[in-house]
Amino acid sequence: MATKNSMATRTKLLDAARDVIRAQGYAATTVDDICTSAGVSKGSFFHHFESKDDLGVAAIEAFASMADTLFTTAPYNDLPDPRDRILGYVDMRAALIQGDVTYFSCLMGTTVQEAYATHPDLRDACDKGMTLHIKMLERDIAAAKERYAPDALWSPEGVAYFIQATLQGAFIYAKVKQSPDIAAGCLAHARAYLEMLLDAPR
Amino acid sequence: MATKNSMATRTKLLDAARDVIRAQGYAATTVDDICTSAGVSKGSFFHHFESKDDLGVAAIEAFASMADTLFTTAPYNDLPDPRDRILGYVDMRAALIQGDVTYFSCLMGTTVQEAYATHPDLRDACDKGMTLHIKMLERDIAAAKERYAPDALWSPEGVAYFIQATLQGAFIYAKVKQSPDIAAGCLAHARAYLEMLLDAPR
């Protein structure tokens, strides 16, 4: 039971970090903030993590892993046509953009924005997590290109980054406007662009 | 001479804030950091600004104003065709994406990302500055739409936000990758999408 309880405390800290950092940013989030939010004592915090940065890296890894599972097990993956799968991905992202910005924005995008130059370990963790997601998208995009636009000059990787950049920017506008409306519009344009690149013969 | 010197000190603080905040993020930047970078004493800082937040707002306003001047006076504005103007804007942005990420990224995007929920005054300042830029783009996009795609269903405002979201996301990837390469690729896709929306008759 010790291991199970211990893991639960660790998870509570990681979840709290994920939400508090997305709401306040990494630097403005104190260890005490995370402890309070998780309902865990500070002593317990430093039992599980060496430092604030150590927790930050772990929270990013957990977030990336969660996102990877979420999208690799989503229903659209069963669609036979890779073009439908990539459009299904965009549609799912659009569906997720709802409610409070804090809970649908990206922990990695938020963290790397402020920590890229001062916290190399955090930047590396964000790079790893974001690249994992890109590679996932790239597979479906490459398969769709093969079928619908084999001679086009664009690269699946470049398109994957483009879609993700739009999404990260959409989060920023959701924050500025305190509303998901503009972000939704951005995703609609991203979808339209994908449809153009992968124009199915009719 | 007193007033001139005073303005110079103020400007030194605003410039230092712009660069240090873009490098470290808003919360991680201390008043002393800014003073050291500006070569100004702390007493002088609080003579010119009521608080750190007060400086933050002023730095954002100065940044937005600088950007507005930069793009409204750029050579592409003299092009007669609005479609050429909007593509000229994207090309100019692509040309600016070079060297150290810190110096071509957006102070507003960086700040709002971490401060949107905790610093309403900073969020408002970012909203104002970003909206100003959107409205500038919207004018050319609307004129180009009138000429090349008058019946299309998309709105000039929505397209302006889409381009800007891509740009903001491109900055994030420039930070993660510590290279402007992916950001440049994103801008190329944004340009291609604009060309498609505003497909000139041949």
Added chain:
DNA sequence: AATTAAATACCAACCAGTCGGTATGGAATT
């Protein structure tokens, strides 16, 4: 009994903002 988990109390470093005081330069007064 021994190891792990968790809680409290604590510390040194750091931070935004304050405060008492100095320098400067121009306007008013003599």
Added chain:
DNA sequence: AATTCCATACCGACTGGTTGGTATTTAATT
């Protein structure tokens, strides 16, 4: 022209409170 006066600009030591991290103790699990 010299002197007084005053507002603005500037300085850096200091303060109250905060922060990441530690030391010590207690509780639980094996």
